[in-house]
Amino acid sequence: MIDCLCTGFPGRGRRYWAQALTRLSQRPAVADFPRYGLALEKSGRIVGVVMTLYSLHAGRDGDEVRCNLSSWSVDAGFRPYAAKLVGALLRQKGVTFTNISPAPATLKANEAIGFRLFSNGQFAFVPALNPVRRSCRVLEARCDLAEMALLSESERYTLSEHSALGCLSLICVCDGAVFPFVVVARRIGHGLIPCGQIVYCRSPADLGRCAGTIGRFLLRRGILLCLVDAKERIPGLFGRHFPNRGLRYFKGPKPPQLGDLTFTELVIFGP
Template identity: 70%
Template sequence: MVDCLRRGFPMRSRNYWKHALTRLSQRPAVDDFPRYGFALETSGRIVGVVLTLYARYQGDEIRCNISSWSVDAAFRPYAMKLIWPVLRRRDVTYTNISPAPSTLNANKALGFRLFARGQFAFLPALSPAQPSCRVLEVRPDLAEMAMLCDSERYILLEHAALGCLSLICIRDGMAFPLVLRSRRILHGLVPCSQIVYCRSLTDMSRCAGAMGRFILRRGTLLCLADANEPIPGLFGRYFPRKGLKYFKGPKPPSPGDLTFTELVVFGP
């Protein structure tokens, strides 16, 4: 499987794919859904792979992040047969957060629609912050965790365990959860933090000043958020048609929600 993934994504190292498969093996199973995904095999050789990251959300919502769909060139006519078993459940919301340009037409043919049409790059430390606004790094015994619902506490703790920076912003007596993932952009030259979770981009904007000063002390100046338009209250620039994110199913994720996706589980 690693060999097939390396052929399909030569820019990724063998260690990256070994780490990805190890992380999948460590994630809790969701009902009877596959833990890893599906493979296309011929004569004892794997010639196609699609990885699936399933997660259960509050209530009965189930999402599946489809990742790393790759089929060797000689077997491309079978690529759609590899993906159809994944998409058969109508009660699951499927996401594709890193579609290759060559797969965009296939995404549309399969019924995927955009939930994020661009990205907003911003400098949160330049946003104003109320003196009473506090930002706290999440830990299990943090008293302010009681201000959040069970599902948000779960998201914050699980993502912290997966290497993200999970924060709570306290403002006007209310708690706002934030999850950020460190990554590098522009050919790996520029460090930044990707917004992985917030209740809404509006809530994130209200907390941006305090959050920006918090991460600036850790050496991070720039943030990225998936968005469909410029985000009011933030100092930055909107890039349409960058970082396109797709979904298929009953409950589209909000822009700014990349929870339990390949970016988090596999790493940037």
């Protein structure tokens, strides 16, 4: 499987894929859905693969199942079977599928099989430029933190799990209210510029409210710039909207909200 992935994604090394498979093996299974994904086999050799990251998300009507399709790779001689490989997964009912890192060459294929955009751009901003509210403070989420009790059960789980996966799971306490955030450190600009990708926030308005306090916290960790999925400029933040960057697609009953990349490849496999 790793050989096939290395062929399809030459920019990633064997260590990256070995870690990805190890982390998938450690994730809790979701019902009877595939733990790793599906493979295309020919004479005992894997010639195609699509990896699946299933997770449960709390919704108004109960838990919703999402599946982040990732690392879709088929060897050159077997490309006609590529759509069938994914098609076998898409027949699952009640699942919202996402593709958060489509290769440019696959965009038409994605749309042909029913994927639609839920985010068509990135907003880059410098949170430290926002003023700091005296009543606001930022805490790193921990199981024994009293403020964790003020969050919903699903948000406590999200913060704890993402912290264990190496993300910055934060709670901003402002005027007696609590706001959860998850940030993953990554690099852009050919790996030269450190930044923080917002993996979870309840709303863009929460970012604007807590940006100054979070910005000072991130500065102490060497992060000046942040990115968040956005369809337009976010009022109250100092930055710029970049359309057609970081395209995110979905297929299924309910698209994820903007700013929610929880339990996707960006977190579990790493940026």
